[in-house]
Amino acid sequence: MSEKKTRRIWDVPDDENFYYGHTACQGCGGALAMRLALKALGTDVAVTIPACCWTIIAGGFPGHALKVPVFHTAFETAAIVAAGIKGGLEVTGRKSTISLAWAGDGGTFDIGLQALSGAAERGEDIIYAVYDNEAYMNTGIQRSSATPPGAWTTTTPAKRPNPRPKKNLMEIMAAHKVPYAATATPAYPEDLIRKFRKAKEMAGQGLRFIHILAPCPPGWKMASDYSVHSARLAVESRVFPLYEIEDGGRKYTINYWPKGIPIEEYLKIQGRFRHLFKPGGEKWLEAFKEFVEENWNQLVEKHKLTHGTTDNIPRGYYK
Amino acid sequence: MSFKKVTTGNHAVSYAVWSSRVQIISAYPITPQTQIVELLSEIVAEGKLQAKFITVESEHSAMAACIGASATGARAFTATSAQGLALMHEMLHWAAGARLPIVMANVNRAMAPPWSVWTDQNDSLSQLTTGWMQIYNESNQEVYDSVIIGYKVAEQVHLPLMTVLDAFILSHTSEPVEIHTQEEVDEYLPPYDPGEYYTIKTEDPRGYGLLTMPSDYYEFRYKVQRAHERAIEVFKKEFKNFEEVFGRKHWFFEEFMMDDADYVIVTSGSLSSDVKYAVAKLRKEKGLKVGVLKMRVVRPYPFEEVRKVLGDRKKIAVIDRNIGFGYHGVFYEELKSALYPLEKRPPVFGYIIGIGGRDVTPADIEDIIDDMLKRDEMTEIIWKGVRL
Ligand SMILES: Cc1ncc(C[n+]2csc(CCOP(=O)(O)OP(=O)(O)O)c2C)c(N)n1
Ligand code: SF4
Numbered sequence: 225m226s227e228k229k230t231r232r233i234w235d236v237p238d239d240e241n242f243y244y245g246h247t248a249c250q251g252c253g254g255a256l257a258m259r260l261a262l263k264a265l266g267t268d269v270a271v272t273i274p275a276c277c278w279t280i281i282a283g284g285f286p287g288h289a290l291k292v293p294v295f296h297t298a299f300e301t302a303a304i305v306a307a308g309i310k311g312g313l314e315v316t317g318r319k320s321t322i323s324l325a326w327a328g329d330g331g332t333f334d335i336g337l338q339a340l341s342g343a344a345e346r347g348e349d350i351i352y353a354v355y356d357n358e359a360y361m362n363t364g365i366q367r368s369s370a371t372p373p374g375a376w377t378t379t380t381p382a383k384r385p386n387p388r389p390k391k392n393l394m395e396i397m398a399a400h401k402v403p404y405a406a407t408a409t410p411a412y413p414e415d416l417i418r419k420f421r422k423a424k425e426m427a428g429q430g431l432r433f434i435h436i437l438a439p440c441p442p443g444w445k446m447a448s449d450y451s452v453h454s455a456r457l458a459v460e461s462r463v464f465p466l467y468e469i470e471d472g473g474r475k476y477t478i479n480y481w482p483k484g485i486p487i488e489e490y491l492k493i494q495g496r497f498r499h500l501f502k503p504g505g506e507k508w509l510e511a512f513k514e515f516v517e518e519n520w521n522q523l524v525e526k527h528k529l530t531h532g533t534t535d536n537i538p539r540g541y542y543k
Numbered sequence: 544m545s546f547k548k549v550t551t552g553n554h555a556v557s558y559a560v561w562s563s564r565v566q567i568i569s570a571y572p573i574t575p576q577t578q579i580v581e582l583l584s585e586i587v588a589e590g591k592l593q594a595k596f597i598t599v600e601s602e603h604s605a606m607a608a609c610i611g612a613s614a615t616g617a618r619a620f621t622a623t624s625a626q627g628l629a630l631m632h633e634m635l636h637w638a639a640g641a642r643l644p645i646v647m648a649n650v651n652r653a654m655a656p657p658w659s660v661w662t663d664q665n666d667s668l669s670q671l672t673t674g675w676m677q678i679y680n681e682s683n684q685e686v687y688d689s690v691i692i693g694y695k696v697a698e699q700v701h702l703p704l705m706t707v708l709d710a711f712i713l714s715h716t717s718e719p720v721e722i723h724t725q726e727e728v729d730e731y732l733p734p735y736d737p738g739e740y741y742t743i744k745t746e747d748p749r750g751y752g753l754l755t756m757p758s759d760y761y762e763f764r765y766k767v768q769r770a771h772e773r774a775i776e777v778f779k780k781e782f783k784n785f786e787e788v789f790g791r792k793h794w795f796f797e798e799f800m801m802d803d804a805d806y807v808i809v810t811s812g813s814l815s816s817d818v819k820y821a822v823a824k825l826r827k828e829k830g831l832k833v834g835v836l837k838m839r840v841v842r843p844y845p846f847e848e849v850r851k852v853l854g855d856r857k858k859i860a861v862i863d864r865n866i867g868f869g870y871h872g873v874f875y876e877e878l879k880s881a882l883y884p885l886e887k888r889p890p891v892f893g894y895i896i897g898i899g900g901r902d903v904t905p906a907d908i909e910d911i912i913d914d915m916l917k918r919d920e921m922t923e924i925i926w927k928g929v930r931l
């Protein structure tokens with residue numbers, strides 16, 4: 225038999241540390257993100273999961289779908305339980321194990337923000353990843369402070385959609401002077417993997433934070449095969465730029481210069497924004513665009529402050 | 544060699560935690576607990592205790608940090624009081640449900656509003672059904688010993704344990720306490736061995752606290768209850784071992800002048816000293832056959848043992864420094880139901896006293912005994928010393 229030579233065209237490890245038997249919906253961005261994150265981190269990882277969709281996704285008693293230990297905890301405690309686990313591993317002589325907190329946006333932007341702030345400020349030696357599907361999905365799509373302006377949720381009906389801009393958690397983390405904060409989405413797997421690897425290499429330097437946009441087909445009211453597509457559109461339309469904040473909040477780097485496609489392309493495939501395109505929806509569409517533009521412009525300025533130029537930002541094909 | 548040190552209840556806790564070789568300490572300041580962790584942070588900073596100290600941003604997180612650490616097989620400790628304990632409530636269930644042998648000192652302080660920093664038992668008694676074991680203490684020596692016994696029992700039955708001391712009357716009052724050397728404590732308390740199932744290990748990637756269907760959840764709760772029942776036997780064994788190593792006797796309760804007592808005052812915490820004083824006086828002056836039963840371990844509840852010593856007395860008065868709103872004093876209600884299965888059982892009278900740190904004197908206790916002697920029938924709740 226002749227040996228077939230394969231040339232790797234992308235840097236995504238073959239190892240699967242996330243198995244079948246999980247219970248995520250089809251096209252769950254949060255499930256996809258974990259699969260990629262564990263490819264980057266390997267198996268010397270202890271995962272802490274607070275109440276969120278991942279409570280379910282991981283699988284019910286007596287089995288679970290990850291090749292690493294999973295410790296479930298209360299909704300608002302992901303950061304501190306992960307820190308406690310890290311401390312325990314340290315004092316019992318297992319220093320190499322990475323402690324990963326893996327929480328939803330509700331458990332991070334809202335109810336878990338206090339514990340996250342404490343852990344970030346103290347420099348706890350953990351990786352904290354939020355898979356952000358922009359609402360409380362596990363309890364049936366209620367608004368969180370990560371819900372974007374104008375979006376429908378079951379607590380912000382189309383007649384009175386979410387009135388406020390999405391909370392800028394990356395800036396909150398930067399203000400804590402964490403050594404590393406990055407955004408990622410499963411639509412750019414190599415980017416996501418690189419960021420988790422970087423976070424892993426920074427072990428011992430403090431809390432490393434990764435904000436993942438994780439499309440949720442049932443919550444966003446779209447077909448399940450739009451999951452990766454929608455995340456790509458979010459990046460290309462500058463709704464969710466890919467960037468990193470390093471050096472204790474001092475160094476901003478935009479990882480990819482988006483094509484700047486119309487925001488409508490991102491919004492129109494999602495039922496949660498349908499009312500934006502009906503009579504009376506213009507003001508919400510405006511609010512959404514304003515929010516995106518303001519964030520993007522500020523981000524570009526910060527990149528310039530760090531690098532003196534935007535010419536160094538990769539353009540074109542990005543994965 | 545052990546030595547006597549004049550020390551506060553708070554520092555007695557710190558010394559016991561030190562010699563228990565605790566590995567993770569996480570706490571948040573609250574009066575009157577704060578001194579416990581202040582001294583511990585010094586001990587850790589000086590390198591005398593090889594532990595990691597996590598200065599969290601709330602009590603909820605303090606308990607959560609202990610939970611994470613204990614789940615890796617580390618020995619964990621925290622201390623709190625009143626509002627802090629109430630804030631922890633969700634995580635108290637978590638610690639017990641996850642079967643983690645965390646030991647916590649709770650300084651009994653009245654709950655707000657209105658604000659108070661003085662002692663009563665409503666904070667700790669509000670947590671009776673969380674799955675934690677609870678020990679109440681009368682003296683700083685008992686406080687010290689309870690931490691060491693606490694770890695020894697907790698780690699065998701995989702349940703957390705709360706040791707309880709009164710605000711100021713114990714926490715800030717100095718008494719001679721026999722402090723033991725590391726060698727002596729080591730002889731009694733070996734390092735924590737979590738066993739195969741209770742530790743997070745990446746070589747053996749188990750899931751902890753997974754979503755569990757009604758077909759299995761029920762048994763998890765049954766096992767927590769079984770662990771409590773088993774703890775009764777473990778306590779007996781460990782009280783005996785403790786006496787052999789340290790020479791001090793402990794039991795689920797202390798009996799004082801009980802041998803021939805027709806009348807018994809059931810009490811707990813620091814006010815037991817006033818009760819003993821009054822009882823000794825009445826015995827001496829009036830020849831009244833009265834004794835004291837001071838409750839120490841209330842979770843697990845020592846049903847058999849209590850029935851054995853109280854079953855054939857003439858009358859019992861229970862003194863509660865707490866109020867179970869809409870019901871009665873908590874110790875009173877629990878004692879009544881413990882005695883209920885007996886064919887012949889004495890009448891039990893319930894007295895509320897000393898709430899919010901109101902001073903309790905031996906004269907108050909004499910009044911209570913007087914009142915009990917006059918009563919024939921169990922009546923409504925009796926408030927001693929309430930100003931109306
Ligand atoms: C203290 C507490 N309050 C409320 C809940 C109910 N609850 C469970 S999961 C959840 C929503 C989680 O939302 P998020 O963190 O965004 O994760 P997602 O479900 O969207 O993945 C809520 C409200 C809880 N478990 N604990
Ligand atoms: S509801 Fe959304 S986040 Fe939750 S499992 Fe389904 S797709 Fe994933």
Ligand SMILES: [Mg+2]
Pocket residue numbers: 328329330355356357358359360361
């Ligand atoms: Mg969510």
